[in-house]
Each structure stands twice: as C-alpha cells, then as structure tokens.
Amino acid sequence: MNRRRLASTxxxxxxxxVGALTVVLPGTRSLIPVExxxxxxxNDYLLVAVPGVVAVVVLAAVxxxxxxxxxxxxxxxxxxxxxxxxxxxxxxxxLFDGGPGGIGDGSAERRERVRRRLRRAxxxxxxxxxxxxxxxxxxxxxxxxxxxxxxxxxxxxxxxxDGGWTSRSARGRFRLRARRTAEAIARLSEGExx
Amino acid sequence: xxxxxxxxxxxxxxAKQPRVLLVAGVAVAYASYPHLTxxxxxxxxxxxxxxxxxxxxxxxxxxxxxxxxxxxxxxPDVSVVDGVPALARVVSGTPRHATALRPGESATWTYxxxxxxxxHRFRPATVLARDASGGTEVETTVDxxxxxxxxxxxxxxxxxxxxxxxxGAVESETSGTGTAFxxxxxxxxxxxxxxxxxxxxxxxxxxxxxxxxERHQAAVLVCAxxxxxxxxxxxxxxxxxxxxxxxxxxxxxxxxxxDVPVGFASLGPSLCWHRPSRSPAAVAATRCAIAAHPxxxxxxxxxxxxxxxxxxxxxxxxxxxxxxxxxxxxQLRARLDGRQxxxxxxxxxxxxxxxxxxxxxxxxxxxIAPDPIDSDGAGAGGRxxxxxxxxxxxxxxxxxxxxxxxxxxxALPAALARSREGLAx
Numbered sequence: 001m002n003r004r005r006l007a008s009t010x011x012x013x014x015x016x017x018v019g020a021l022t023v024v025l026p027g028t029r030s031l032i033p034v035e036x037x038x039x040x041x042x043n044d045y046l047l048v049a050v051p052g053v054v055a056v057v058v059l060a061a062v063x064x065x066x067x068x069x070x071x072x073x074x075x076x077x078x079x080x081x082x083x084x085x086x087x088x089x090x091x092x093x094x095l096f097d098g099g100p101g102g103i104g105d106g107s108a109e110r111r112e113r114v115r116r117r118l119r120r121a122x123x124x125x126x127x128x129x130x131x132x133x134x135x136x137x138x139x140x141x142x143x144x145x146x147x148x149x150x151x152x153x154x155x156x157x158x159x160x161x162d163g164g165w166t167s168r169s170a171r172g173r174f175r176l177r178a179r180r181t182a183e184a185i186a187r188l189s190e191g192e193x194x
Numbered sequence: 195x196x197x198x199x200x201x202x203x204x205x206x207x208x209a210k211q212p213r214v215l216l217v218a219g220v221a222v223a224y225a226s227y228p229h230l231t232x233x234x235x236x237x238x239x240x241x242x243x244x245x246x247x248x249x250x251x252x253x254x255x256x257x258x259x260x261x262x263x264x265x266x267x268x269x270p271d272v273s274v275v276d277g278v279p280a281l282a283r284v285v286s287g288t289p290r291h292a293t294a295l296r297p298g299e300s301a302t303w304t305y306x307x308x309x310x311x312x313x314h315r316f317r318p319a320t321v322l323a324r325d326a327s328g329g330t331e332v333e334t335t336v337d338x339x340x341x342x343x344x345x346x347x348x349x350x351x352x353x354x355x356x357x358x359x360x361x362g363a364v365e366s367e368t369s370g371t372g373t374a375f376x377x378x379x380x381x382x383x384x385x386x387x388x389x390x391x392x393x394x395x396x397x398x399x400x401x402x403x404x405x406x407x408e409r410h411q412a413a414v415l416v417c418a419x420x421x422x423x424x425x426x427x428x429x430x431x432x433x434x435x436x437x438x439x440x441x442x443x444x445x446x447x448x449x450x451x452x453d454v455p456v457g458f459a460s461l462g463p464s465l466c467w468h469r470p471s472r473s474p475a476a477v478a479a480t481r482c483a484i485a486a487h488p489x490x491x492x493x494x495x496x497x498x499x500x501x502x503x504x505x506x507x508x509x510x511x512x513x514x515x516x517x518x519x520x521x522x523x524x525q526l527r528a529r530l531d532g533r534q535x536x537x538x539x540x541x542x543x544x545x546x547x548x549x550x551x552x553x554x555x556x557x558x559x560x561x562i563a564p565d566p567i568d569s570d571g572a573g574a575g576g577r578x579x580x581x582x583x584x585x586x587x588x589x590x591x592x593x594x595x596x597x598x599x600x601x602x603x604x605a606l607p608a609a610l611a612r613s614r615e616g617l618a619x
Contacts (some may be wrong), residue, residue, distance in 0.1 A: 008198075012198065012199070012200030015200060016203055016207075019203065019206075019207035019208050022207065032208070034208060044209050047205065047209060048209045051201050051202045051205045052206070052218070054198060055218060056217060056221075059225075074331055076273065076275040076320055077492055077493070078492050079276065079277060079289055079317075079492070080284045080289065081430075081492070082280070082283070082431070082432040082436065083281075083425070083433055083436045083491070084427060084429070084431060084432065084433055085426045085433035085434070086426055087426060087427065087429060087566070087567065087579075088566055088576065089572065089575035089578055089579030090575065090576070091575065092575025093573040093576060095575070096574055121581055121582050124582075124588075124589070125581055128588045179574045182575065182577065183574050183577070185578060186574070186577040186580075186581055189580075
C-alpha cells in the first residue's frame with residue numbers, strides 16, 4: 001500500500017470513528033459544527049447526497065475500469081516459442097520508411113553516418129566483386145564509377161552539386177536516395193552492376 | 195476508495211440516513227476485502243518426468259509435471275508455466291496450468307515437446323499464486339532439474355582437424371606413422387619395408403604403402419558469439435546467438451566423443467569460460483552451461499543490455515567495439531594458449547571479424563557463421579545487411595581464416611559436411 005492510499009484510509013477511518021462516536025455518545029455531537037455545515041449546504045439532504053454520490057460514482061468507475069482493462073496481473077514468460085530477434089537491416093528499413101526516427105527526422109550528422117555506412121558497403125562490395133584494392137574501389141565510388149544508377153552514384157560521390165545534405169530540399173530527398181543506393185549496392189553484390 | 199466510502203458512512207451516521215449508510219457499507223466491504231485477506235505464502239514443490247529422456251531429433255517427448263502444495267494453507271488460485279527448454283518446441287498440449295491447491299494436494303498435467311540434437315535443460319517453472327480476492331499476487335519459481343539429451347549425430351564431425359602438429363594421444367586427420375589404419379598410399383622409394391602392403395603386391399604386382407593416422411596433441415576451444423548484436427534473425431525464427439549456442443553444444447559433444455580436450459567460451463554481457471578438458475565431468479558441466487546459457491532466455495537482451503552493448507551508433511556505422519567486449523577478446527587471447535579456436539558467430543557486425551582476425555595470429559581459427567537473414571522477403575535494408583555480411587566473410591577469408599557458412603534451414607552436420615567436401619575439392 002503506498003503512502004497516499006494509507007493516508008486517505010486513515011483520514012476515512014478517523015471521520016468514520018467521529019461519526020460512530022456521535023452515535024455511541026450523543027453528547028459529543030455538540031462538538032461537531034453540524035448546524036453550521038447544514039446552514040452552509042442549505043439542507044441536510046445535500047450534505048448527505050454529495051459524498052454519497054461521489055462514493056457511488058468512484059465505485060462505478062473502478063468497476064467499469066476493471067471490466068474494460070482487467071485486473072493488473074504479473075505476466076508469465078513466453079516459454080512456448082524459440083528465442084527470436086529483429087532481422088538484420090531492420091534498423092535501415094525503418095530509416096528508409098521514414099516516420100518517427102526516420103532519416104527525414106534525423107540530424108544532418110545522422111544522415112551523414114548512414115551515407116558513410118553505404119559508402120563503406122559499396123567500397124567493400126566493389127573490391128570483392130571486381131577483385132580490386134580498397135583504395136581503387138574507394139576512388140571509383142568517389143567518382144561515381146561503380147553503378148549505372150545516377151542517383152546512387154551521386155549520393156556517394158564526394159562532390160555534390162546541391163551543397164550537401166543539410167538543406168531542407170536535400171533532407172527531403174535523402175531517404176529516397178539512400179534506399180536507391182542500398183538497392184544499387186545489393187545489385188552490385190549480385191553481379192548485376194558493372 | 196476505502197476513505198471515500200468511510201466518509202460517506204460517517205456522514206450517513208451523522209445525518210441519520212440509513213440508505214446512504216447501506217450503500218457506503220457495501221462500498222467499504224468491496225474495497226476492504228483484498229486488505230482483509232492475508233497474501234498467499236506458497237510453499238510448493240515440483241516433480242517433472244520426461245519420456246524418453248534421450249529422444250531422437252524431432253521425436254515427441256512426453257513431459258509430465260506435478261505441482262504439490264507443501265504448505266499448510268490453501269492456495270485458491272495458482273497459475274503455473276513450466277520452464278520449457280529454450281530450444282525445445284511444444285508440439286502437443288500446453289506447459290501452462292491453473293488450479294487451486296489445498297494443503298498437501300497436488301495437480302498433474304502433461305504436454306509434449308520436440309528437440310534438436312544436443313543437451314536441453316528445463317528451466318524453473320514460474321508460479322503465480324493469488325489470494326481469494328485476486329487482489330494480491332505472489333510470483334515465485336520452482337525448480338526441478340531435468341534434462342533431455344538428444345544424441346548428437348555421428349556425422350557432426352569437427353570442422354577442422356582438432357589436433358596440433360605435436361606428438362600426442364589423439365588420432366589426427368594426418369596420415370603417417372601411427373597404429374590406426376588410415377589408407378593405402380602411393381609407394382615412394384625409401385618407404386619402410388614394414389609398411390609396404392606385400393599382400394597387395396603379391397596379388398596385383400603393385401607396390402603400395404600403408405599409412406596410419408598420426409597421433410597428435412589436441413585441444414579445441416569452442417566460442418559462441420552471444421552478444422546482443424548477435425541476437426538477430428529472421429521473423430519468428432531462432433536468432434543468431436541461440437543458433438551459435440546450439441551449434442557449440444553439438445561441437446563440444448562431438449569433440450568429446452573423439453576424446454579431444456574441448457572447452458567453451460562465450461562473448462556476451464560477461465565472458466563465459468570453461469577450460470578445455472577431456473574429463474567426462476568437465477564436459478558434462480560445459481554442456482550444462484551451454485544449455486542453461488542466459489542468452490537463450492526470452493528476455494535477453496534487455497533494453498539496458500542492448501544499450502550497453504551498442505557501439506554508440508544505431509545506424510550500424512563501424513565504430514570501436516565497447517570496452518567490455520575488447521576486454522573479453524583480450525581475456526580469450528590470453529587463455530587460448532595455442533589451442534584451436536572454433537568461433538560461432540552470425541557476423542551481424544564487425545566485432546567477430548576483428549576478433550577472429552586478431553586471434554588467428556596466435557592460434558588456428560575457424561569461423562562457423564549461421565545465416566540470420568531471410569533475403570527472400572527482405573527490404574532494401576535487409577538486403578544491404580546481407581551484402582555487408584558477405585563482405586565480412588570475404589574479409590575473414592582474405593585474412594586467412596576458414597569460414598563455414600551455415601545456411602538458414604541447414605542442419606549443422608550438413609554444413610560441416612559441405613565444408614569438408616569444399617575443402618577436399
């Protein structure tokens with residue numbers, strides 16, 4: 001039981017005991033300003049009805065909440081299935097698809113990190129497929145001489161005409177460019193690019 | 195709630211309103227009931243029997259579970275989930291049960307599982323005991339150590355000759371002098387007369403030399419990549435770290451079967467280490483440790499473990515490995531002491547590549563790489579991850595490390611046999 005519940009329960013019991021005391025010892029009634037409260041409320045019906053209605057409303061709310069959401073219980077471990085995990089690349093797919101956490105919402109630094117990852121994958125794949133050295137592969141990626149896809153080539157090229165990925169227009173296009181580049185790298189790996 | 199109801203009751207008493215007092219009394223009773231009952235204090239014992247205890251792969255195993263209330267109070271509401279081994283499949287019935295137990299009373303239920311080769315250890319059963327009102331719930335676990343030992347197929351031969359090129363006690367793949375027959379080889383002038391197959395010469399007139407298996411020293415360390423980064427896999431399929439542990443268990447059993455001293459290590463939240471040994475007790479302890487490895491738990495990795503293990507870049511850029519993993523790699527390097535290393539890793543990131551390349555400078559290293567990617571339904575990100583993994587394999591091979599690719603739906607013996615055929619060609 002948390003402190004708030006304990007305090008409210010103690011207050012409730014205290015008031016209940018005062019009420020019970022007035023029944024057992026009628027003389028104590030004079031100590032409670034009942035008349036003043038009645039004058040404030042207007043009549044005795046209101047004085048009784050308001051707390052009663054509040055109690056009934058709260059009771060109904062608790063019952064409805066439990067019927068709708070159920071009682072909070074501990075969850076049991078999922079023992080029937082095998083241990084599973086997210087598929088590799090799911091982080092990139094989430095980035096390409098946009099939405100919360102997507103590239104479009106990310107910082108310029110984050111977009112640059114994605115670009116560096118794509119560039120490294122392109123260099124490694126080119127070196128593996130063509131049997132060239134990594135510096136030679138890096139040179140070809142820098143000049144765009146690794147794919148027929150002009151968008152992919154421009155995405156990883158060192159010189160960009162639009163002034164980088166920080167501008168609003170570039171940011172909007174980067175998601176599509178990154179996806180095109182990833183697809184071009186996959187084609188390169190399968191030997192479909194030259 | 196109780197307080198409100200008590201306020202209403204007090205006001206009803208003061209104002210002499212019996213109807214309101216009645217309503218308040220109902221509310222007080224309803225809200226107070228969970229606090230009036232005492233919380234359950236379960237004292238339980240569990241008995242579990244399996245039949246057969248050494249099943250064939252995919253053979254249904256009947257599991258009979260009995261839960262007994264050893265306490266002196268009735269447990270009005272008990273929910274139990276048996277601790278099915280992490281890599282077992284429930285094929286019939288359910289490991290879950292709900293019941294009420296009086297003192298001394300027991301409840302029994304059965305279900306069936308199927309397993310792949312290897313040692314499978316049941317985990318503690320989880321029990322939720324509630325009081326009569328349902329307002330108080332106690333969670334506890336009850337353990338009854340039970341194992342399923344599905345024999346490792348004989349074809350699970352080690353992926354490499356597990357011996358070192360020094361005289362010892364283990365028969366190697368190398369032909370030469372020894373006592374166990376290996377094959378008939380071509381005769382070379384100068385071969386010892388005692389090793390010439392004279393019967394064959396008498397029968398065919400051809401000279402051939404009998405070659406024996408040389409006996410060498412041997413020690414193999416099987417290491418599984420159980421880092422959070424390895425816990426990736428196709429949807430609804432076993433993730434890479436669990437496949438590595440499953441494969442490690444089979445290799446340990448296969449190597450021990452050949453009387454090769456075998457040890458086990460795993461990279462993860464902390465370095466798990468079992469020194470190579472050929473003692474049956476040590477091998478059994480190693481296999482138990484693999485079967486009960488924390489990376490097989492459904493809750494692994496937690497978000498906190500994943501954050502700690504992340505290289506600080508959610509976009510997968512190749513940054514330096516966290517210091518903890520670098521420390522584990524150094525520990526492994528110090529303890530390897532020239533033993534051969536078989537590293538199982540799905541190669542989802544660069545760390546295992548750097549580890550294998552680093553350790554190959556001090557010991558022979560073979561990497562077994564279970565494929566965690568389903569390229570068929572993958573998006574552009576999944577296909578790029580597959581390309582990155584292929585590049586990592588190429589880098590390992592370029593560094594002189596043998597890599598055995600363990601395909602998604604392939605059994606480990608098939609992958610090892612395919613590798614041997616490839617090496618033989």
